[in-house]
Amino acid sequence: MAGVDYLADERNKAEFDVDSMKIVWAGSRHTFEVADRISKLVANDPAFRKDDRPMLPRKELFKNTLRKAAYAWKLITELRLSEEEASKLRFFVDEPAYTDLHWGMFVPALKGQCTDEQQSKWLPLAYKMQIIGCYAQTELGHGSNVQGLETTATFDPQTDEFVIHSPTLTSSKCYHTVEVLCTWWPGGLGKVSTHAVVYARLITDGKDHGVHGFIVQLRSMEDHKPLPGITVGDIGMKFGNGAYNTMDNGVLTLDHVRIPRDQMMMRVSQVTREGKYKQSDVPRQLVYGTMVYVRQKIVADASCALSKAVCIATRYSAVRRQFGSQNGGPETQSAHYRKSYTGLIQVIDYKTQQNRLFPLLASAYAFRFVGEWLKWLYTDVTQRLAVNDFSTLPEAHACTAGLKSLTTTATADGIEECRKLCGGHGYLCTSGLPELFAVYVPACTYEGDNIVLLLQVARFLMKTVSQIGSGKQPVGTIAYMGRVEHLLKSRCSVQRAEDWLNPSQVLEAFEARAARMSVSCAQNLSKFSNPEEGFAELSADLVEAAVAHCQLIVVSKFLDKLQQDIPGKGVKQLLQAVCGIYYLSLLHKHQGEFLATSYITPKQAALASDQLRALYSKVRPNAIALVDSFNYTDHFLGSILGCYDGNVYPKLYEAAKKDPLNDTVVPDGYHEYLKPLLKQQLHSAKL
């Protein structure tokens, strides 16, 4: 039975059509309908309960994850769900599991790195989950430095096999006192996967050909025991209760494990029966193709995680009241704060709360749209690669690397800010925010450490700047470098706060800042006789230039989105305000760079802040409707503070009563540890 909606007043204030915004957020009516149906299917099935996760011991937690994944697979097959529906179902189950790596990395690696013949053997098995796979690249000593991996795959022409071997200390260039430098971290490896895509240095005839991918069977299909030569297990508890501990990140050593030659993934290069190494016409970097695919997906996922946190913090900020006059008594704060019927101020009406919350709300929308665009870019590059057009690969690499870094850093920081925006209650597990943070924060590290990835963007930028004037015209996201002379000279023409709503003015401001920062780095680099030394010395500045370039991409894709036909009453107007908050809050935060590069004046920076405050006021009455547009079920949000009806306090109280610590009034341990202590105090007090 539906109860009272404590946020109904807020919902009535909305100035736009929420149903239309839901479709804009989802990307299309079709995607919305699938997501809506599947999220409700999951939410209404008690088998997918997740509120007990922080309380479960690791073994129970993990077994529960196995149960859920098996049950999800049963539903997928019994209901004959399409690939799209199945992936939505896994998404809404919302529990990190080995299936993420199987579907998210193992299958894409098979698709991207295997020949057609290899795919026809392995993909059907993977699709039916008759084998379960993971992506085993990172080693104990090497994660970021993929070229430094030490596992070897040596071809044995006698038997037509590769011998896969984890290096021992004696053959290692690492100085640590471990016996073997094993594979370390892959999700799904520890306890579940039957197979892995293992990355190892290919050796033929004594020659090292660098890192390549190999399909290695890890466990017996009969009893799940590791095959001879394989030692495998879980790497242990990770940050946060529940959280990412549902995943079996693993350790693996391979002691001269033999695999048939045709289990080298041979799309990019091949080894013949005679042991001859052959490189295809495609660039070697395609060995890294799975990482490009996953980074692209991570950008889309960032908007999901951030929007969840923002939905919780926004709803709670409208429910929560602090200060103001109680029982109609004298006011304790100035009159411009909106008063509720109780006379208390909703914390969402504090400008400081808006200044922290609304840029995050805007970022969630911005990341959604840039994620959509990145998906298009990835599809485009994949189609080009299929016909041997490799021209856009460097840009695709720079965009996926840079946007992965930018969006995951902002999202991880944003989730933590949302926790603080919820005051003390944000610290409770029932707020959903601690777990969300703990699950999300490794995204800043996996699929490439965020700084390492920004340095890749910086390399791309420096290469672009060095080619200016060579006749090679920069295209795509870097096209603005083609107008660098103009961008270095031009000055911002803003005179009134509203001028900051002009898209071409805004775009030029972000382009000028990015171009000036890149050119300045390039000029400083040219002072070094050794470019690599210069790059290392200036890497902090280079990272800042890369961030400026990536922010420009996000801003420009949001502005592009607003050029499209967006149906629904008031939807486009609201999105314009949200977009304005996104770029003006960035401009405010990075004011120093805009001023130091002399594109804007301090007066124009102040006008930007005026406009930003005006946009906060525009968005405020629409804030709840803007987060309702994400269409998240209470199950998916997993937060009492963010529940749809805003009935927060009774739910908090009920949840506290159910905590296992409250099973008994007198706690376990009282008789052993409290009673004797209290007795002793009593005794000494009497003395």
Ligand SMILES: CCC/C=C/C(=O)SCCNC(=O)CCNC(=O)[C@H](O)C(C)(C)COP(=O)([O-])OP(=O)([O-])OC[C@H]1O[C@@H](n2cnc3c(N)ncnc32)[C@H](O)[C@@H]1OP(=O)([O-])[O-]
């Ligand atoms: C659910 C969570 C699951 C998590 C899973 C994981 O974490 S899995 C584990 C995830 N692990 C990680 O993410 C590890 C992160 N580390 C890496 O990805 C690499 O080691 C690296 C990119 C940092 C360096 O690469 P490098 O050692 O080869 O050295 P280099 O810098 O000299 O580059 C040489 C050239 O290659 C180019 N190029 C590079 N990458 C790509 C690409 N993907 N595409 C296309 N091109 C690429 C680059 O631009 C340069 O081009 P240029 O200038 O010659 O025209």
Ligand SMILES: Cc1cc2nc3c(=O)[nH]c(=O)nc-3n(C[C@H](O)[C@H](O)[C@H](O)COP(=O)(O)OP(=O)(O)OC[C@H]3O[C@@H](n4cnc5c(N)ncnc54)[C@H](O)[C@@H]3O)c2cc1C
């Ligand atoms: C939850 C989780 C899941 C994972 N899942 C998988 C998986 O499924 N499969 C897999 O193969 N791997 C996986 N990984 C491993 C992950 O990909 C690596 O941890 C990641 O690539 C970072 O590498 P690293 O650990 O070597 O960090 P390091 O490179 O050791 O980073 C340490 C510090 O050094 C800095 N640094 C490193 N190099 C440079 C440089 N050149 N310039 C400036 N600073 C630098 C970094 O910024 C960082 O601050 C996972 C990791 C985590 C945390």
